[in-house]
Structure formats: C-alpha cells, structure tokens
Amino acid sequence: MPTIRPWEKYREWCREYRSDVVFVHLPMQPTLILGSATAAFDLLDKRSNIYSDRIVSHMLDLMGWGFDFVFMRYSQRWRTHRRMFRQQFHQDVVAKYRPVQLQQARVCLLSILTSPQYTRKHARLYVTSTIFYVTYGKKITSMDDEYVRIAQIALEGGSIASIVGAFWIEYLPILRHIPTWVPGTVSMKTIAKYRPYLMDMVNKPFEEVKIALSSGTATPSVATTLLEQVRSDHEGTAEEAYYEEVAKNVTGIAYGGTQLTTSACESFLLAMVLFPDIQKKAQAELARVVARTRLPEFDDIDDVPYIRALVMETMRWMPVTPFGVPHATISEDEYHGYHIPKGTMILPNIWAMLHDPQDYRDPDQFKPERFIGKDGKMDSSVRDPTTISFGFGRRICPGRHFSQNTLSIFIASVLHVFDITPGVDASGKLVVLTDEMEGGLIAMPRTVPCGLKPRSEQAAHLVREAAADGAVLDSLLAPLVVTSSPADCGT
C-alpha cells in the first residue's frame, strides 16, 4: 500500500478501474477503497449496522491506544465511551465552551501581533490551550508545557502506527514476541518508544484533576463533570472503577482532535495567501458586518455567510483526515455485484470525495463562492463538505461541533485584524508556499505563512485593548513567550 500521500494513489486506482469502489487484496486483510461520496453514504451511512466496526491494529493496541474509542471495535464498550463523550460535546452543549474559545482566540491575536513569525506555533497553542482548559480546566501558556509535549509525542506515535501497510506486525502478530534488540524489529522499537508517553498523556492530567477535586480546588471542566457524575451514579458500586476509567479515557481523547483542528487553521492561513482575492472579500464582509470598531464575536458568525462558506471551503480544499479513520465490516455484504467479506477494512477516500469535480467544480481552487447562492445566502444544493470530512454513519466525529466553533472564531478573528502574507524566513528570504500536504492519518499543509500584519493601527489597538481591559483576564493573556526556538515560518 502506498504510504506517501496515499489518497492520491487511491484515486488513481479508482480512475484506472473506472469504479468508485476498488478492492485490494492485502495479506490477511481484505480492503475496500471508497472513491465517491455516493459509495460512502450507501455503505457507511445507510448500512451502518454492518459497517461501523474497526480493524484491530496490533501496532496501536500494543502502543496502548486501546483506551481510545476512535480505535475500539463496534461493541458495548465503544457505545459506553461514545455516549459519555457525546454528553459533553453534542451540539447544544458545546455553546458553553464558546467563552473559552473566544478568550483563547483573542490571546492568539495578541500573540500573533507580538511575534507573527511564530504564527504556526500560536495557532497550535490556541487550539491546544482551548481543549486543555475545556477538558481539564488546565491553563496552557506555552507549547513547551510538559503535558503538551507528552501529548504531542504520543500522537506522533499514533500517527506513525496508523499508516496502512507500513508495519509487518499487522500481518504477522507473532513479531510482537521478538525482542527489540533484534535488528529490523521496527514495529516493536516504535511501540517501545511511544507507549510511555501515551500512558502519561491519559493518566497524568486526569489524576491531577482527581486530586484537585478531592481538595476542593479543581476548576470546572469536562473531567470534573464526568468524575462528579460517576460518583453520583456509581459511588461504592462494583461499576465505579469501570466508569471512572471510561471518564478518564474520553477526557484523554479530546487532545487527539487538536491536531486536526490545528491543521485546519493552518490550511486556512495558507489558502488566504495562495488566494488573496478571497482574503480581501472575506475581510470586506467582516468590515461591513462587524465594523472596524470591535472584534468578532460568536453571535456575528450567523451574519457573515461568506466567512461560513470560507470555513466550509477550508474543510473541503485540504481535508485534514484525507481517508478518515478506516471502518470494518461486521458481516459479509454485497455492493454493485461485488462480494465484500466479513472483516473487510473500508477506506473512505475523503480527499477524493471533496475533490470530485462533479460536486465541486475546479476542486483545486479555493472558492467559498461555490457554497453561496445568487441570493447571497448559503446554497443548500451544494454538498456541505462537513458531511464528508468528519466521517460517516455511527462513527461520525463527535467532536465536530466543538471543532467547527474553534475554527470559525479563529478565521473570523484573524481575518478581521490581520492581512495575511507569506512572510520571511530566518534569513530574511520571502517564504515560498506550496499547497502540498504531508502526513498520514492526519494531514497538514507542508508550509504555512507567517507574514501577518495588523490591517490598521485601529485593529492592533483593538487587540491590545481586549487584552488590557480584562476581556481576557489572567495569565493566559500573556502572549506566547518565545525563547530560543527557531522561527517556524513556512514549515
């Protein structure tokens, strides 16, 4: 199986065989690639009762990812985890996290104003600090924070372990018994390297919240809500330990989504430089609706259709999970005359679906206009890319509402305050940007601009004022203190 930008190869195969489904005979792993939205909806949505399983990955399992219901088999254990997670992140609940998202977006504006050459780092910090605050009530002021570093390394391990076809252990599980000192045991060495970080990522912050809760000093968060709920429902029962573990697991999962949301923020920044006319149009809408005398709020988003379309186009143009998370069949099936065996891995080629010229003309162009009708309102006849980019059926991303809010307020805030240009690298050369993506399960733009300049003195003043007048209150306010790390301009 291709391991570098596999989504492009998968599309090639579908074109070569003139089919929107292509069957690949991997050793011991029948695999079906879905190349069109129709095939994905037909199978993963309409037949979700048999298409909602996951393939057991020996790499992920041995690394410790069994806690994460993203990778769990379709089972009662998965249902319990998903239900508990959903209680904290469904559409109506996520509105309560908006003040944190807004506050962090403004901290991010101040950081960009102070050191635009670190824009990529600031965007990462924005998404990360938001999720850490919401899940653990923990304030994160730097990407050098111990917990952030642990989580980043753990996720790097997850991303590497999930590359389809990259590790022999998936096909020869017996390899797990070969000691790591034997030359060539890449799988076991990779597992041994990342597992300790994963354990710390899940356990450490949760244990901290538990201690704080017992001493009455915990900041309200998803973790405290879940712990209190477990205590009220199960204290003293045989199930208490089990539900507490579920609470720990679902809280630990949320950080996984930060990589994806960060990638989406980065794609937006890149698109604004590669398509400068779109940037100007979006800024004009914000100037008209929000006016230059204040910063955007969540309530403004309903009144700026072009910005909403721009958020949708960001999710379409550079999908951050280009082939989603593979599903698996629970029983055998038939589709368009093809026999699909039980246990088949299903790879939805999300990237190809979102670049299908039949649904999205000139798919490589960044054109929010495609989602807006002649009346200036959202055109519901054009397929909303978020019905694809967040996956399908019973496994659809349960963090999507939270993530969309994080992305929308970032986009509106940055565009209202800054002109986005390529920027210069450490040697003073203009950054050369490309629309290439890199990564595996999670993809990101290879280059990100860092030339963000305040649109006016008034815009810069608004950002400083928001910081000074207490709209953003505490130490979170401090713009990222950049120490010795090199500028992350471009890459």
Ligand code: HEM
């Ligand atoms: C741009 C941001 C995001 C994108 C594009 C995205 C996309 C996806 C996709 C494609 C899946 C697999 C769905 C399937 O199996 O068909 C998924 C699953 C999941 N996502 Fe997201 N996601 C994002 C952000 C988040 C965030 C912020 C969170 C947490 C707050 C989150 C939590 C989850 C969880 C828990 C699952 C597993 C669902 C299951 O297997 O039942 N995601 N996401």
